Amino acid sequence: MSGFFGIFNRNGEPVDKKIANDMLDTMSSWEPDERKLWIDGSVALGHAMLLNTPESKYEHLPLKKEAYILTMDARIDNREELAKEIELPDRPMDQIGDSEFILGAYKKWGEECPKYLLGDFSFVIWDEKKEQLFCVRDHIGIKSFYYYLDNDHFVFGNDISTLLSHPIIPYTLNDDTVAIYMQDEGVEKTRETFFNSINKLPAASTRTVSGGNVVEVFFWDIEKIPQISYNTREAYVKKLRELFEMAVKCRLRTDYPIASHLSGGIDSSPLAVFTARELEQKSAMLHAYNWINIPKDTDEYEYESWSFSRKIAALEKNIEHHEFSIDSKFMVDQWKTHNIFTKGTMYEWNEYYVQNSANSLGVRTILSGWGGDELITNNGTTYIEGLFWKGDLFKVLKYFYQEKKYEEISWKKFMKLALVRILPDVVMDKLRKKEESPIDSKYCLYATQYLSKILDLYNVKKFYNVSGVRNQQKMYYHNGHILERIESWGLMAFSKKLEYRYPLLDKRIVEFALGVPEELFYPKEGKCRHLIKDAVNDLLPSEILHFSKTDEVKVNHTYKRRYVEALKILKKEIEQIGCSDEKQNYINCLQLKEDLLKFDFKNNDPYELGKIITAYMLMRSLESV
Structure with a gap:
């Protein structure tokens, strides 16, 4: 993927060329095929090119045409269709890069242009006439877009490290995101990152930024x-x-x-x-x-x-x-x-x-x-639950009867499975008198009391149960x-x-x-x-x-065995690793080290294993802040 970034001093101050070049250097650490910087007054656009499509070798970005300057990471898939509608350079199609199609679409449809584009794209156009930036992220969010915004500055790009190289952007961590990572061993968020100052442009949205105004619009709605x-x-x-x-x-x-x-x-x-x-x-x-x-x-x-x-x-x-x-x-x-x-x-x-x-x-x-798995090859397991909660009991019984014909199990066991299929997880946990739940303290292992309080609020809002295939599909997107x-x-x-x-x-x-x-x-x-x-x-x-079967459980057992072998190598390092004030703000270092000393490498708890690795990854990353 190509890298792009930009700086817009909304207060009108000229862009510091050294800062812009430093950002370009950071973005170019992977030795792109071509790199280029465009600066004019309070605006700078940068690009680090990865040649990939046959047409990309004819592109030189940022691209300036008339009053428009574009930088991007994009692949446009409906080129032939667009070619009938927009103005393009007078040369063969196979010598016209995707950037020309984006600028041509903007010139014809303006800020409505993303509705006419098909493909994976994040791009920014500086409109000299309107003195504003027009930012776009594709329908699904395949191409990333991160940004920093305050009253005087708008800094953006598709690489977080590049944004952090701008001196105006603080390294202050988003404690909510850190807490979620400690609990879920991952972060599923559509706007926030690990940094308070850096956010994501949501999928299927545009953001228009001028000196005195910021407008966000969604051009496609999954609902x-x-x-x-x-x-x-x-x-x-x-x-x-x-x-x-x-x-x-x-x-x-x-x-x-x-x-x-x-x-x-x-x-x-x-x-x-x-x-x-x-x-x-x-x-x-x-x-x-x-x-x-x-x-x-x-x-x-x-x-x-x-x-x-x-x-x-x-x-x-x-x-x-x-x-x-x-x-x-x-x-x-x-x-x-x-x-x-x-x-x-x-x-x-x-x-x-x-x-x-x-x-x-x-x-x-x-x-x-x-x-x-989440969308077109969805296994449909939530379909029955959806019917049940819509009150269509006749269809529920009909489908259960048909399904039983293909299940080589007793009616008693089948009915238990059926119950699991129609009742939400929280209800099933109550019926099983299950002590652990997705918000139990075990899932926050090694998180400090400070993070645990954040998670108490987060988990109250967290949505766990989805009835129906359509709602499940939308949930994965949202x-x-x-x-x-x-x-x-x-x-x-x-x-x-x-x-x-x-x-x-x-x-x-x-x-x-x-x-x-x-x-x-x-x-x-x-x-x-x-x-x-x-x-x-x-x-x-x-x-x-x-x-129709799966060997995922056995495959995961193999992964777990290799995780245990790796943890043996790291055991001594974790025991000796220093705990700064920032680490201790997020991680219960003492508990982590005590548990590691008595960790059973033969008969271990997979949750504990995962949490040790999660805490270690956070500790290592904190050293970079």
């Missing part, structure tokens, strides 16, 4: 997506396949080798296979990565998600299947160097290996099936769950010259997922995710299409 109705189920399947192919094809626009995740599951597998077949027409290979370590020990079996990945690669002629084993030392190295404040909380240590390997192969695009991984991987990818693309989060597929009848997500004749499986049934072996 207003129209319902889709076809006469037959086959019509839904056909349309989904059409959208799937379009979403993948437009993300293959690159001059460099392509990589893809390949887990063996229903999200990444058809994506990898379809991509491989498209690349085969160009005599190109697809580099496919699976997160599961190669089974070596005699007590490790071939996990389905690992063996399916190998089988798929073996069936396709041009998939190079990359296998790896992450040892405890590799994990420790990442724990010591990963800064959660500037590189995100969805670190996924296996993805570091993927990025390192892809970078060494000259890859610049990684395709991921992330977002599928609560930052989908964004956390996208933003984290984006920040991590800078140093490896990589760009992530997510076909299953294509706006058209998202609108389809939220528009079709909810019942299409409910298991059909014992088959989960039947809509997507039928749409891609020619891409995968029937063995994989009809596989």
